Amino acid sequence: MPLTTETMVLNMGPHHPSTHGVLRFILRTDGEVIHLCRPDIGYLHRGLEKIAEQLPYAHFMPYTDRLDYLAAMNCNLGYAITVEQAADIEVPPRAEYIRVLVAELNRIISHLISVGTFAMDIGAVTPFTHTIREREWVNDLFEELCGARLTYNYIRFGGVVFDLPEGFLDRLSQFLDYFEPRLEQYNRFISKNKIFKERLVGVAVISTQQALDYALVGPNLRASGIDWDLRRDEPYSVYGDLEFDVPVGAAESGVLGDCYSRYWIRIWEMEQSVLILRQCIAKMPEGPYLNKSKRKLKVEAGEIYVRTEAPRGELGFYLISQGGPKPHRLRIRTGSFSAMSIVEEVSSGLMMADLVALIASLDVVAPEVDR
Amino acid sequence: MEAQGILERIKSIIGEADLAWVDDQAGDPYLVIPKEKLRRLAINMKGDPHLAFDTLMCLSGVHNMGEQDEMEVVYHLYSLRHRHQFILKVKLDRPAFFPHFYLRVDSVSGIWPAAAWMEREAYDMFGIHFVGHGDFRRLLLPTDWEGHPLQKDYQEPDAYRGIDTTREEIEGILAEESG
Numbered sequence: 001m002p003l004t005t006e007t008m009v010l011n012m013g014p015h016h017p018s019t020h021g022v023l024r025f026i027l028r029t030d031g032e033v034i035h036l037c038r039p040d041i042g043y044l045h046r047g048l049e050k051i052a053e054q055l056p057y058a059h060f061m062p063y064t065d066r067l068d069y070l071a072a073m074n075c076n077l078g079y080a081i082t083v084e085q086a087a088d089i090e091v092p093p094r095a096e097y098i099r100v101l102v103a104e105l106n107r108i109i110s111h112l113i114s115v116g117t118f119a120m121d122i123g124a125v126t127p128f129t130h131t132i133r134e135r136e137w138v139n140d141l142f143e144e145l146c147g148a149r150l151t152y153n154y155i156r157f158g159g160v161v162f163d164l165p166e167g168f169l170d171r172l173s174q175f176l177d178y179f180e181p182r183l184e185q186y187n188r189f190i191s192k193n194k195i196f197k198e199r200l201v202g203v204a205v206i207s208t209q210q211a212l213d214y215a216l217v218g219p220n221l222r223a224s225g226i227d228w229d230l231r232r233d234e235p236y237s238v239y240g241d242l243e244f245d246v247p248v249g250a251a252e253s254g255v256l257g258d259c260y261s262r263y264w265i266r267i268w269e270m271e272q273s274v275l276i277l278r279q280c281i282a283k284m285p286e287g288p289y290l291n292k293s294k295r296k297l298k299v300e301a302g303e304i305y306v307r308t309e310a311p312r313g314e315l316g317f318y319l320i321s322q323g324g325p326k327p328h329r330l331r332i333r334t335g336s337f338s339a340m341s342i343v344e345e346v347s348s349g350l351m352m353a354d355l356v357a358l359i360a361s362l363d364v365v366a367p368e369v370d371r
Numbered sequence: 372m373e374a375q376g377i378l379e380r381i382k383s384i385i386g387e388a389d390l391a392w393v394d395d396q397a398g399d400p401y402l403v404i405p406k407e408k409l410r411r412l413a414i415n416m417k418g419d420p421h422l423a424f425d426t427l428m429c430l431s432g433v434h435n436m437g438e439q440d441e442m443e444v445v446y447h448l449y450s451l452r453h454r455h456q457f458i459l460k461v462k463l464d465r466p467a468f469f470p471h472f473y474l475r476v477d478s479v480s481g482i483w484p485a486a487a488w489m490e491r492e493a494y495d496m497f498g499i500h501f502v503g504h505g506d507f508r509r510l511l512l513p514t515d516w517e518g519h520p521l522q523k524d525y526q527e528p529d530a531y532r533g534i535d536t537t538r539e540e541i542e543g544i545l546a547e548e549s550g
Contacts, residue, residue: 086398212425215428233454302398303399329433340488
């Protein structure tokens with residue numbers, strides 16, 4: 001007698017500990033094997049693009065904090081650069097260096113969360129407490145800088161809102177001296193852990209072509225073997241004056257574009273961010289931290305698309321102005337959005353437990369998907 | 372390739388008729404093409420070895436209610452192979468009656484799979500229909516939501532499934548405070 005099996009439709013989420021915010025997946029499974037996985041998004045949709053059309057340019061800055069709350073500085077920076085280019089505002093050099101400094105610091109703590117929750121999602125709870133401990137230190141630094149620990153609202157058109165407090169750079173160096181050896185510790189602790197590797201190597205492979213087709217960006221794109229980083233290839237702010245490597249996946253585990261490659265890229269990027277931070281500390285110029293000459297913002301009619309490299313990849317702002325005090329249209333294109341759109345393509349045939357690894361490895365943050 | 376070179380190449384593919392190159396305003400220049408030519412041009416822009424636009428960076432809807440009521444679909448294309456970019460626009464009239472008959476454009480999701488979700492979002496927010504899309508439904512809003520919120524003449528509903536969306540209560544408190 002032939003063995004008959006039945007497929008079952010299963011809901012994963014919206015409230016599931018591994019879904020990184022409020023996400024829902026509708027799965028059609030045959031036992032443990034996924035036949036079809038349809039992401040259902042929109043639970044965190046706040047209508048940011050509509051809000052942007054109803055507010056003067058400067059008032060939208062706090063909303064960009066909420067765009068991706070794990071990397072608020074990078075979202076601030078992307079929006080500020082967009083409006084500065086449209087309104088032709090110059091940024092003094094000290095402000096540029098402060099911006100790169102906070103952006104890279106934010107990249108480190110965003111990747112810390114990513115790496116920590118990654119380990120937690122596949123069953124290792126302890127590493128998360130370690131990464132959170134390191135992140136706490138940076139949160140203290142940010143609090144000193146701007147009074148907020150998560151949604152900073154720190155960057156302004158033409159600079160930043162406060163200068164660095166006295167002794168800030170020394171305390172930052174202390175943190176970096178402490179943090180650098182920790183990375184090696186993580187590697188001993190999780191990266192090279194046999195069970196961890198067994199769960200990730202060769203799982204949910206995204207080929208180079210698929211990564212291009214679905215317009216993946218940032219670490220997810222580089223893990224599939226494409227050497228592309230906006231900080232190096234289309235330098236904005238002062239990234240052109242800084243030296244750093246761009247980590248690209250090279251099939252360390254034997255498979256290019258699997259969950260393990262995506263994990264490694266983030267560890268390497270943290271190393272490179274530490275390098276960039278040390279250069280920023282050494283090169284920090286004196287001078288004004290905010291260009292106060294343009295009190296009245298005037299944006300000419302026209303349109304502009306500006307992209308910057310946020311921790312989750314390319315963050316694009318498409319701004320259309322008709323010359324008024326508010327944008328005519330502000331479209332926000334985020335890295336998590338394209339990462340989510342590839343899940344349906346990659347996940348069929350995976351085991352259910354591997355879907356959790358896939359979502360964690362793409363480093364999807366729900367508010368950035370939904371906006 | 373520079374934008375002018377890409378433009379010449381496009382003209383050699385789909386002809387010069389009905390193309391409008393806009394570079395007289397601030398910011399990025401773009402090319403407006405008639406919607407009938409979109410599909411053919413998109414296939415060539417990806418396949419032509421000199422153009423090779425392998426990624427769709429962004430697909431956006433835009434609604435203009437100035438002299439003319441019209442919608443735009445904007446395609447920001449990038450070629451990782453040649454490291455150049457180009458912006459295409461398709462304009463759609465939005466007449467007062469039966470607008471959904473007119474707000475139709477060919478889907479490019481078969482050419483750039485990244486477009487699949489972006490087109491669904493453009494439909495969700497603007498009500499633009501993409502013909503030939505394999506899985507066409509709302510993306511972010513609930514399926515029973517009425518209207519398309521990023522249209523300029525969108526009226527915010529007072530309630531959704533019995534949940535009040537107005538701010539009268541808050542405004543009442545504010546009025547009390549200001550005395």
